[in-house]
Amino acid sequence: MLGAELQAIYVMWLREMKRFSRSKSRIVAIIVQPLFFLFILGTGLSGAVLPGMTGEYIDFLAPGIVAMAILFSSMFTGISVLWDKQFGFLQEVLVAPISRLSIIIGRTLGGATTALIQGFIILIIAIFIGVKISSIAGLILTIIFMVLLAFTAVGFGLILASKMRDFQGFQIIINLIILPLFFLSSAIFPIQTNEKIPDFIINASFANPLFYMVDGLRGSLTGINAKFDPLINLVIVFVICAFMMSLGTYFFSKSEA
Amino acid sequence: MDIIKTEKLTKKFNNFTAVDNVSFTVKQGEIFGFLGPNGAGKTTTIKMLTTLLNPTDGFAEVAGFNIITQRDEVRKKIGIVFQEPALDNQLTGKENLDFHARMYGLDKKNRKNRINEVLKLVDLEEKKDVFVINYSGGMKRRLEIARGLMHHPTVLFLDEPTLGLDAQTRRAIWEYIKKMNKEEGTTIFLTTHYMDEADYLCKRIGIIDQGKILTSDTTSNLKNSVGNDVITLSCDDLELLIIRIQKEPWIKNLKIHDSFLTIGAEKGEEKIPVIIEIARSTGLKIKSISLRKPTLDDVFLSFTGKNIRIEEPEQMFKKMVRRRFRGR
Numbered sequence: 088m089l090g091a092e093l094q095a096i097y098v099m100w101l102r103e104m105k106r107f108s109r110s111k112s113r114i115v116a117i118i119v120q121p122l123f124f125l126f127i128l129g130t131g132l133s134g135a136v137l138p139g140m141t142g143e144y145i146d147f148l149a150p151g152i153v154a155m156a157i158l159f160s161s162m163f164t165g166i167s168v169l170w171d172k173q174f175g176f177l178q179e180v181l182v183a184p185i186s187r188l189s190i191i192i193g194r195t196l197g198g199a200t201t202a203l204i205q206g207f208i209i210l211i212i213a214i215f216i217g218v219k220i221s222s223i224a225g226l227i228l229t230i231i232f233m234v235l236l237a238f239t240a241v242g243f244g245l246i247l248a249s250k251m252r253d254f255q256g257f258q259i260i261i262n263l264i265i266l267p268l269f270f271l272s273s274a275i276f277p278i279q280t281n282e283k284i285p286d287f288i289i290n291a292s293f294a295n296p297l298f299y300m301v302d303g304l305r306g307s308l309t310g311i312n313a314k315f316d317p318l319i320n321l322v323i324v325f326v327i328c329a330f331m332m333s334l335g336t337y338f339f340s341k342s343e344a
Numbered sequence: 345m346d347i348i349k350t351e352k353l354t355k356k357f358n359n360f361t362a363v364d365n366v367s368f369t370v371k372q373g374e375i376f377g378f379l380g381p382n383g384a385g386k387t388t389t390i391k392m393l394t395t396l397l398n399p400t401d402g403f404a405e406v407a408g409f410n411i412i413t414q415r416d417e418v419r420k421k422i423g424i425v426f427q428e429p430a431l432d433n434q435l436t437g438k439e440n441l442d443f444h445a446r447m448y449g450l451d452k453k454n455r456k457n458r459i460n461e462v463l464k465l466v467d468l469e470e471k472k473d474v475f476v477i478n479y480s481g482g483m484k485r486r487l488e489i490a491r492g493l494m495h496h497p498t499v500l501f502l503d504e505p506t507l508g509l510d511a512q513t514r515r516a517i518w519e520y521i522k523k524m525n526k527e528e529g530t531t532i533f534l535t536t537h538y539m540d541e542a543d544y545l546c547k548r549i550g551i552i553d554q555g556k557i558l559t560s561d562t563t564s565n566l567k568n569s570v571g572n573d574v575i576t577l578s579c580d581d582l583e584l585l586i587i588r589i590q591k592e593p594w595i596k597n598l599k600i601h602d603s604f605l606t607i608g609a610e611k612g613e614e615k616i617p618v619i620i621e622i623a624r625s626t627g628l629k630i631k632s633i634s635l636r637k638p639t640l641d642d643v644f645l646s647f648t649g650k651n652i653r654i655e656e657p658e659q660m661f662k663k664m665v666r667r668r669f670r671g672r
Contacts, residue, residue: 094447098442102443
């Protein structure tokens with residue numbers, strides 16, 4: 088019984104891997120875009136002094152871009168359930184003698200793996216171009232944050248995919264929800280430590296789940312410019328991740344093919 | 345032994361009753377067809393029997409398991425080919441089969457053997473490493489049928505197996521369906537709105553219209569119930585002619601559709617002169633008259649009072665819209 092479920096999880100994961108490795112354009116687009124951000128923003132603003140930031144801008148920016156790569160990639164795989172729905176493949180999956188939970192676990196692992204591959208590529212390039220690493224322990228903590236971020240974003244994607252009927256709404260969600268959250272996460276410029284930003288924006292940013300992930304990544308990777316201690320962030324991020332995954336699982340198991 | 349048994353199966357969507365108190369049985373090893381126009385409730389019935397939808401009322405057993413309380417057992421026993429293709433286009437044919445085999449818990453040795461077996465059954469061995477996106481409509485259908493058979497299901501559900509395929513491909517698909525029924529002993533439950541398909545493939549059929557099952561019997565019994573012969577005629581005043589001939593004792597069946605009158609009778613060739621004589625004595629002029637063996641069309645007509653072909657133009661339109669939508 089358990090063996091069958093594990094095999095199903097494995098094959099769901101394997102399918103994601105195959106699809107990922109075969110869509111060359113997706114790999115290029117999703118790796119090149121963060122690199123553009125990293126290089127263009129990083130070199131364009133190098134030497135700039137941002138209010139509330141200490142050290143080099145590239146050190147500030149790199150964790151934010153790693154978060155961005157993982158966020159968009161995992162959300163995309165969560166959303167890709169919608170493709171399966173439209174192309175009928177979801178029915179084939181749902182009619183198999185496999186629990187919904189295994190289907191979701193397999194899919195989430197697949198999505199998280201592809202997102203992490205992209206995250207790691209950005210991370211390695213960032214280290215290569217000279218982003219300072221705080222410590223080995225910090226690097227391990229960074230990886231933990233990356234994993235949690237990937238699972239959270241897949242969960243969010245699953246919620247969207249269960250609630251949406253087609254891709255019309257996807258662009259709106261990206262523009263109206265994801266981009267504001269991303270900009271208010273202090274991924275590309277500091278928010279909480281900048282005194283010139285109005286109080287209400289600072290307060291609002293504390294309600295932004297992405298902020299804790301970016302802040303945690305930054306605190307553990309470079310050890311500077313973080314608002315909170317990485318371990319506090321870790322607890323918060325873990326709770327958000329668990330919440331998002333359960334919600335995603337709940338919505339997906341409720342949805343009909 | 346009954347492989348499928350339903351009792352007063354009902355599905356309501358808000359105020360609309362898609363399937364209304366449907367009861368029927370399917371016996372082991374037979375090909376059973378659900379015949380009805382689009383929107384009759386065929387797909388909804390299949391979705392309930394395959395545990396994708398919960399019935400609002402009533403109950404059903406598939407392969408001896410309850411579709412509501414023993415979902416997982418039912419799922420292990422069934423294979424299904426959906427109306428819309430349900431393949432992963434970015435995988436090859438073989439990979440699609442492998443995915444399915446693993447989802448159904450086949451071990452490595454079984455997987456390999458079975459994949460080759462089913463590919464051979466539908467003649468797709470040479471195309472197994474081609475991406476499904478490059479398959480033709482007929483090849484996709486064949487691959488899906490092969491996939492449905494992978495895990496040796498007790499019963500295979502086919503929802504409109506030849507919808508949208510050309511005449512030649514349809515024939516080929518029919519042959520595959522017959523072959524697997526014979527060679528694998530798989531019980532087959534299929535839905536269709538094609539009379540010829542139901543007639544050619546099915547031993548028994550159920551006629552379904554507007555969510556209700558109207559009759560369920562062997563195709564030959566159903567055809568005999570209409571009469572051994574069917575006379576179709578048109579004349580200038582059908583109503584008057586009916587009044588005159590409906591008292592004739594040899595008439596088994598009498599139906600008007602469009603501007604034609606169909607009469608079911610024994611020894612039709614001897615009855616044509618009788619009809620012409622009656623018409624002449626009434627002063628009616630018969631425009632045309634023909635005699636033929638009954639088809640399922642006549643059966644459908646006699647049970648529903650309408651011809652299934654009327655649905656066709658709408659069907660074409662629906663398909664066009666769907667293609668456009670999917671093409672985006």
